[in-house]
Amino acid sequence: xxxxxxxxxxxxxxxxxxxxxxxxxxxxxxxxxxxxxxxxxxxxxxxxxxxxxxxxxxxxxxxxxxxxxxxxxxxxxxxxxxxxxxxxxxxxxxxxxxxxxxxxxxxxxxxxxxxxxxxxxxxxxxxxxxxxxxxxxxxxxxxxxxxxxxxxxxxxxxxxxxxxxxxxxxxxxxxxxxxxxxxxxxxxxxxxxxxxxxxxxxxxxxxxxxxxxxxxxxxxxxx
Numbered sequence: 001x002x003x004x005x006x007x008x009x010x011x012x013x014x015x016x017x018x019x020x021x022x023x024x025x026x027x028x029x030x031x032x033x034x035x036x037x038x039x040x041x042x043x044x045x046x047x048x049x050x051x052x053x054x055x056x057x058x059x060x061x062x063x064x065x066x067x068x069x070x071x072x073x074x075x076x077x078x079x080x081x082x083x084x085x086x087x088x089x090x091x092x093x094x095x096x097x098x099x100x101x102x103x104x105x106x107x108x109x110x111x112x113x114x115x116x117x118x119x120x121x122x123x124x125x126x127x128x129x130x131x132x133x134x135x136x137x138x139x140x141x142x143x144x145x146x147x148x149x150x151x152x153x154x155x156x157x158x159x160x161x162x163x164x165x166x167x168x169x170x171x172x173x174x175x176x177x178x179x180x181x182x183x184x185x186x187x188x189x190x191x192x193x194x195x196x197x198x199x200x201x202x203x204x205x206x207x208x209x210x211x212x213x214x215x216x217x218x219x220x221x222x223x
Contacts, residue, residue, distance in 0.1 A: 020056055020058065020061045020071070020076075021123075022124070022127055022128065023053075023061035023062045023105070024061045024062070024064050024065040024069060024070065024071045024076065025065060025071065025127060025128075025129050025143070026065060026105055026107070026121045026123060026129050027062040027063060027066040027067075027107070028065035029065070029129065029131070030066060030117075031065065031068060031109075033215050033217065034111070034114070034117050037067060037086065038110055039087065039110060039111050040090070040109075040111075041090045041108065042090075042091050042093070042108040043059075043090065043105055043106070044093050044094070044095040044097070044105065045104075046094075046095060046097040046100050046102070046106070047100065047104060048103050049104060057076070058105075059092055060076060060080060062105060062107070063080060063090055064076040064079035066090075067082060067086065100120070101122035101123075103122055104120065105121060105123075106133075107120075107121075117134075118133070118135050118136065119131065119134055120132045128142060128144070129142065137181050137186060137187070137188045138179055139188055139190055141177065143217060145174060145175075146192065146193045146194070146196055146216070147190060147191065147193075147216070147217040148192075148193060148197055148202075148214070148217075149188065149191075149214070149215045149217065150162060150191070150205065150211055150213070151187070151188055151211070151212040151213040151214075152186075152187050152188075153184070153187065154180045154184050154187040155184070155210045157209075158208070159176075159178070159189065161208045161211075162189060162191070162205060165201050165204060166193065166197070169197065170195070171193050171195045172194040172195060173191055173192070173193055174192040174193060175191070176189065176190075177190040186212075197216050202214055202216050
């Protein structure tokens, strides 16, 4: 069944739900996954984002999202100035990305005390987005539900450790997707849950052998 936003679109500062609202959400989710507002971000714009994004305010929308703004924030047009005031260094480049959705951006986020994070995401219309890659590993999720993202070594035991910890906290798994770049290499678990995950559970998982990084995307932080 369709959603009302398929008809009227999201509440937003225009002009486009895909080029503006979706771009804000991409920036916002990227910042949440990184864990903080980055000190530096390099952004590659593909397809329609690259060809018409500037006219639609896609560039300012992405920066606005990285600063924590939502699509209805009236300060979106001022995001460049606000980013400079906050000490965020940013740059844009148009780039062709093979096989990517026309409204796609690749963001490389850097911070003083954090490893860089690379995220590829597309704006699919109506303010919706889809995350396509995280640090080179192909993924596929919309960031519309509570989402636990776990980077780990592809080894036995990681999945069961995560499932047992969520069960202990009575967190129900709605969907679970597994991705890896190669056997025994880097892997990513994307787990959508019905409930929010307690902070102590996230911290416990971060210390499990084989798990490299844990991020919990709480959708209530975006709404």
